[in-house]
Amino acid sequence: MPALASTTRLLILAGYSLPSQKLKFLPVSVSTWRHSVRFFSRVAKEHQGPLTLASLGFSSQLEATTGSTGKRSNVENSVKLTRSPVDRPRSIATPVVKTRGSVDDIELAPFSAKSFSELGLPPLLIERLESEGFKVPTDVQSAAIPTILKDHDVVIQSYTGSGKTLAYLLPILSRIGPLKDANSTLKSKDDGGGKRKNDIEAVIVAPSRELGMQIVREVENILGPENKRAVQQLVGGANRSRQEEALKKNKPVIVVGTPGRIAEISAAGKLHTHGCRFLVLDEVDELLSFNFREAMRRILDHVGRKSERRTVLVSATVPFAVIRAARSWSDDPVLVQAKKVTPLELVPPSGPVDSTQPASDSNPSASQSLPPSLKHYYSVVKLQHKVDALRRCVHAMDAKCVIAFMNHTKQLKDVVYKLEARGLNAAELHGDLGKLGRSTIMKKFKNGELRVLVTNELSARGLDIPECDLVVNLDLPTDSVHYAHRAGRTGRLGRKGIVVTICEESQVFVVRKMEKQLGVAIHSCEFTEGKFVIDGEEKEESTMDGVSGSSDMVQQACST
Numbered sequence: 393m394p395a396l397a398s399t400t401r402l403l404i405l406a407g408y409s410l411p412s413q414k415l416k417f418l419p420v421s422v423s424t425w426r427h428s429v430r431f432f433s434r435v436a437k438e439h440q441g442p443l444t445l446a447s448l449g450f451s452s453q454l455e456a457t458t459g460s461t462g463k464r465s466n467v468e469n470s471v472k473l474t475r476s477p478v479d480r481p482r483s484i485a486t487p488v489v490k491t492r493g494s495v496d497d498i499e500l501a502p503f504s505a506k507s508f509s510e511l512g513l514p515p516l517l518i519e520r521l522e523s524e525g526f527k528v529p530t531d532v533q534s535a536a537i538p539t540i541l542k543d544h545d546v547v548i549q550s551y552t553g554s555g556k557t558l559a560y561l562l563p564i565l566s567r568i569g570p571l572k573d574a575n576s577t578l579k580s581k582d583d584g585g586g587k588r589k590n591d592i593e594a595v596i597v598a599p600s601r602e603l604g605m606q607i608v609r610e611v612e613n614i615l616g617p618e619n620k621r622a623v624q625q626l627v628g629g630a631n632r633s634r635q636e637e638a639l640k641k642n643k644p645v646i647v648v649g650t651p652g653r654i655a656e657i658s659a660a661g662k663l664h665t666h667g668c669r670f671l672v673l674d675e676v677d678e679l680l681s682f683n684f685r686e687a688m689r690r691i692l693d694h695v696g697r698k699s700e701r702r703t704v705l706v707s708a709t710v711p712f713a714v715i716r717a718a719r720s721w722s723d724d725p726v727l728v729q730a731k732k733v734t735p736l737e738l739v740p741p742s743g744p745v746d747s748t749q750p751a752s753d754s755n756p757s758a759s760q761s762l763p764p765s766l767k768h769y770y771s772v773v774k775l776q777h778k779v780d781a782l783r784r785c786v787h788a789m790d791a792k793c794v795i796a797f798m799n800h801t802k803q804l805k806d807v808v809y810k811l812e813a814r815g816l817n818a819a820e821l822h823g824d825l826g827k828l829g830r831s832t833i834m835k836k837f838k839n840g841e842l843r844v845l846v847t848n849e850l851s852a853r854g855l856d857i858p859e860c861d862l863v864v865n866l867d868l869p870t871d872s873v874h875y876a877h878r879a880g881r882t883g884r885l886g887r888k889g890i891v892v893t894i895c896e897e898s899q900v901f902v903v904r905k906m907e908k909q910l911g912v913a914i915h916s917c918e919f920t921e922g923k924f925v926i927d928g929e930e931k932e933e934s935t936m937d938g939v940s941g942s943s944d945m946v947q948q949a950c951s952t
């Protein structure tokens with residue numbers, strides 16, 4: 393083994409259950425670069441001797457003998473390096489990093505760990521999960537939950553609809569709030585640390601009201617109706633004084649909100665986050681944008697020291713700016729992906745590239761963000777026929793729940809009128825509508841009263857409408873990252889989904905460029921006489937039965 397340590401190309405992820413020391417990842421070579429398989433070895437910082445199977449964590453009963461040091465020493469005083477399923481979820485025990493793109497693999501076996509109990513979550517939480525119908529964790533949950541439970545700061549990157557929200561919520565809820573692990577060894581700061589009564593223990597920030605509310609609903613569902621008050625929404629557009637009153641009266645442990653509103657209430661002295669133990673920035677790459685800069689600064693300045701809280705950054709797209717932010721806002725963070733945990737210091741400046749993919753024009757932050765079950769098409773039409781093409785597309789696909797994206801708010805209404813005039817139930821959704829209007833439209837869309845939601849970038853991030861079977865780009869997205877987030881509103885959690893970009897002839901080169909950057913095929917198609925026709929193919933089909941994928945059209949669209 394010592395001879396293997398000379399090259400850093402092939403690495404083993406091992407020693408995963410060495411949690412209590414401040415761990416360091418040492419790259420260890422076990423084979424040649426040509427095999428393109430990465431492993432990572434996590435070795436205790438102190439352990440700089442020759443590398444052995446034991447030092448890599450493959451010993452079945454090795455006792456960690458050194459005392460704990462640093463912040464993570466508070467977590468557990470002595471830890472056994474076991475390979476029990478609780479300590480080591482299957483996805484992490486498997487050191488091989490699989491190549492992306494094996495659609496069958498993902499569709500047939502989207503989950504790695506067999507149950508949530510394998511991940512070390514407390515019984516109360518598991519009971520609640522089961523009663524809500526969550527039985528098997530997704531790959532990213534299998535990787536992220538134990539990593540956060542082992543007290544690591546993380547950047548979570550995984551494709552849209554892969555379950556990132558629960559991947560961070562569950563470890564948080566197992567540490568704080570009414571369902572927390574009664575035997576948790578993580579000392580709360582009020583056990584002598586001087587935590588004040590009204591201090592919030594977890595702050596979750598999201599870039600839009602819809603996403604903020606969606607996260608609140610997810611927390612409430614898991615907590616159950618009797619514990620709803622443990623979480624408080626602080627989203628913009630809602631009544632601020634009511635939010636402030638609720639903070640005072642209910643003393644929630646978790647707040648979820650948009651940056652502006654959280655910063656506002658914090659500046660007014662009504663929100664105390666200095667004792668915060670978890671800070672989550674969901675859709676973090678969006679939160680880094682200029683619009684949120686001031687509010688984010690305020691929030692980060694008031695959530696205590698990074699060494700005293702866990703910081704979780706989340707997005708389907710992780711450009712290098714996020715890695716940089718993680719280095720400055722978190723303490724020794726790791727990048728968690730579906731089947732891989734990588735120390736941030738090993739992430740190259742080009743972003744978290746999957747080395748198993750060919751280096752091309754691909755945009756690393758976008759190319760791993762699309763669910764493999766999605767199929768992509770484009771259709772060329774004249775500008776004045778775009779809305780009609782959308783209507784024909786919806787009918788030809790027999791799509792039931794459609795999100796159509798445009799770039800400018802002003803044009804949304806016109807499109808809605810045109811669709812309604814042709815008998816399609818449609819509505820617009822954008823930031824200029826009030827909170828009530830927005831939530832009414834979302835409700836109608838979710839319960840099937842509306843067939844087409846015409847919207848702008850507001851709805852591209854995080855929105856989870858599992859029934860959405862078709863996304864249409866009525867305007868081209870500005871880049872491949874925006875394409876990825878829009879496209880990700882369909883094909884959630886292994887479901888089939890179709891994305892159609894309607895564009896002019898002069899814009900086809902942009903589609904081709906995004907195709908390369910995203911590393912997916914975007915086929916040309918047409919909608920004629922109520923039928924969906926893929927150019928260059930003889931087959932043509934005319935129906936769609938949504939996510940079940942049993943119709944001929946879906947079979948064709950999804951198997952091309």
Ligand SMILES: Nc1ncnc2c1ncn2[C@@H]1O[C@H](COP(=O)(O)OP(=O)(O)OP(=O)(O)O)[C@@H](O)[C@H]1O
Nearest residue numbers: 528529530552553554555556557558708854856885
């Ligand atoms: N283990 C699970 N079993 C079944 N359903 C799950 C599981 N985990 C999450 N889900 C469901 O999968 C859907 C997608 O999850 P989520 O919104 O967290 O995805 P995401 O990765 O955050 O997507 P995006 O990048 O678009 O924000 C949700 O409806 C969620 O309730």
